[in-house]
Amino acid sequence: MNRGIGKSELLAFIVLAMVCAGLLWPYIFGRRMESRSNMCDFRLAALGFAIQHAEANALRIPNYRNLWQPPQFIEEQGMKANRIVGWPLLALPALGLEPQNEIEGYSIQSDNRQGEYTKLFDSFVMDYSESAQSQLRNTYLPQLVCPDNPPIELEQDKPLPGGYTSFVANGGLPDAPRVNTSAVLVDYPANGLFADDPHLSGDQVGWNEHTFQSVSEKDGLEHTLMLSENIDSGNWIDGKPSALLFHWRPVDPIPEGVHVIAVLDLNEQRGAGRGKDDMRFARISSNHHGIANAVYASGRTDRLHESISPRVLQLLMMSSDQEGMWPGTSTPISSIQKQSKPTD
Numbered sequence: 543m544n545r546g547i548g549k550s551e552l553l554a555f556i557v558l559a560m561v562c563a564g565l566l567w568p569y570i571f572g573r574r575m576e577s578r579s580n581m582c583d584f585r586l587a588a589l590g591f592a593i594q595h596a597e598a599n600a601l602r603i604p605n606y607r608n609l610w611q612p613p614q615f616i617e618e619q620g621m622k623a624n625r626i627v628g629w630p631l632l633a634l635p636a637l638g639l640e641p642q643n644e645i646e647g648y649s650i651q652s653d654n655r656q657g658e659y660t661k662l663f664d665s666f667v668m669d670y671s672e673s674a675q676s677q678l679r680n681t682y683l684p685q686l687v688c689p690d691n692p693p694i695e696l697e698q699d700k701p702l703p704g705g706y707t708s709f710v711a712n713g714g715l716p717d718a719p720r721v722n723t724s725a726v727l728v729d730y731p732a733n734g735l736f737a738d739d740p741h742l743s744g745d746q747v748g749w750n751e752h753t754f755q756s757v758s759e760k761d762g763l764e765h766t767l768m769l770s771e772n773i774d775s776g777n778w779i780d781g782k783p784s785a786l787l788f789h790w791r792p793v794d795p796i797p798e799g800v801h802v803i804a805v806l807d808l809n810e811q812r813g814a815g816r817g818k819d820d821m822r823f824a825r826i827s828s829n830h831h832g833i834a835n836a837v838y839a840s841g842r843t844d845r846l847h848e849s850i851s852p853r854v855l856q857l858l859m860m861s862s863d864q865e866g867m868w869p870g871t872s873t874p875i876s877s878i879q880k881q882s883k884p885t886d
Contacts, residue, residue: 578688578689578690578830579830579835579845581688581689582689582771582830582835583835583845585685585687585688585709586709586769586770586771586835586836586837586843587837587841587843588637588638588639588640589633589637589685589686589709589769590769590837590838590839590841590843591636591641591841592634592635592636592637592639592657593632593633593769594754594841595633595635595636595639595650595653596633596635596636597753597754598651598653599635600632601753602750602751602752602753603735603736603752603753603754603757604629604632604736605632605737605738605739606628606711606736606737606738606783606786606787607626607627607628607629607738607739607742607781607786608626608628608631608632608739608781609626609739609741609742610626610627610666610667611625611670615670616741621741621742623781624675625670625675626739626742626781627779627780627781628778628779628780628785628786629736629778630683630707630709631667631678631779634657634659634660635656635657635659635660635663636653636655636656636657637657637658637659637683637685638657638685639655639657641841659683662677662678662681665678666678678704678779679704679779680704681704682702682703682704683707686706686707686709687707687708688771688828688835690828691773691828691829693706703777704779705777705779705780706777707777708773708775708828709769709770709771709772710770710771710772710775710785710786710787710788710824711735711768711769711786711787712734712735712736712766712768712769712770712787712788712859713735713736713783713786713788713789714729714730714733714734714735714859714860715729715733715734715790715792715802715868715869716729716783716789716805716824716869717729717738717743717783717869718802718868718869718870718871720743720744726867726870726871726872727743727745727867727869728743728744728745728869728870729743729869730865730866730869731751731752731861731862731865732860732861732862732863732864732865732866732867733859733860733861733869733875734789734790734860735767735768735859735861736787737752738783757839757861757862760862760864760865761861761862761863763838763839764840764842765838765857765858766838766839766858766859766861767836767837767838767839768836768837768839769836769837770788770826770834770835770837770846771826771828771834771835772788772824772825772826772828773812773813773816773828773829774813774814774816774823774827775816776816776817782819783821783824784818784819784823784824785819787824788805788824788825788826789803789805789821790805790855790856790859791805791807791825791856792804792856793852793853793856794875796868797868797873799871800868800869800870800871801870802868802869803821804822805821805822805823805824806822807825807848807852808825808826808827808834808846808848808855809826809827809828809834809848810825810827811823812827813827826846832848833845833846833848834846834848
């Protein structure tokens with residue numbers, strides 16, 4: 543006679559299901575984390591290509607922040623803070639495009655394709671009205687956001703914030719204060735990859751020749767970091783250096799009279815600096831377990847382990863080890879040999 547499922551069998555089934563769920567959950571959770579990290583890697587690669595595209599059009603590496611104001615306006619009205627924006631603006635025309643290296647005869651210099659945000663870029667740089675500025679400031683760009691570092695508004699089902707980004711650019715050493723001489727720079731091309739707008743920094747020499755071609759002839763594009771992550775970055779439209787860059791912390795003794803802000807190590811105190819405009823937090827950090835994604839000037843992506851040696855990170859960030867100079871001085875940084883890509 544069929545008696546159906548008894549209480550003991552049902553209880554055993556429930557226990558078995560709970561055990562299976564417990565065994566599967568770490569796998570499922572791990573796969574979700576890996577998927578988000580991979581999407582972050584993909585977005586960084588696409589952003590790196592967009593910066594390469596911008597460099598090919600401008601014939602120099604983009605500034606980390608830019609003053610979009612005609613010279614006559616500057617003379618008449620002075621510099622307007624709302625016309626100073628971060629480096630992601632230069633990536634907009636090619637953001638979302640994919641490299642076509644597999645096509646015979648392709649070159650980025652002759653790539654005339656336009657991305658979906660070209661009109662947004664054109665509107666800001668050509669239109670000085672409040673409406674054009676508001677449009678840029680209110681546009682949320684998911685391509686600039688790591689899935690593991692979304693804005694809190696996403697969970698709260700609120701309007702997403704314009705200017706939000708997870709990604710930052712290689713700024714070498716923090717800029718030094720401007721001194722009344724053109725003999726020294728607030729930072730030097732060899733120390734990193736991205737520089738300030740000359741109108742804002744006062745540095746008028748050395749940067750026009752700073753191109754991906756010049757980097758390839760020194761430390762090499764494969765060994766010079768371009769972009770990475772920082773969960774403590776700020777709004778890229780505000781144009782604050784602490785929101786736009788990551789820096790390296792010197793491991794060599796700092797000469798007397800040289801003042802360099804010591805940034806935190808990779809992932810140190812992560813999440814504690816967002817919105818504080820504190821240069822100490824202008825370093826690499828992420829919500830990925832033990833690593834942070836990065837893209838090199840060549841377009842190659844990599845995962846940097848949080849235990850990476852500060853010396854190795856310095857070498858990977860400098861675009862010319864042998865030409866490094868302490869910012870705001872004419873003092874060379876100790877000569878060091880470029881090492882190969884870290885395996886950690």
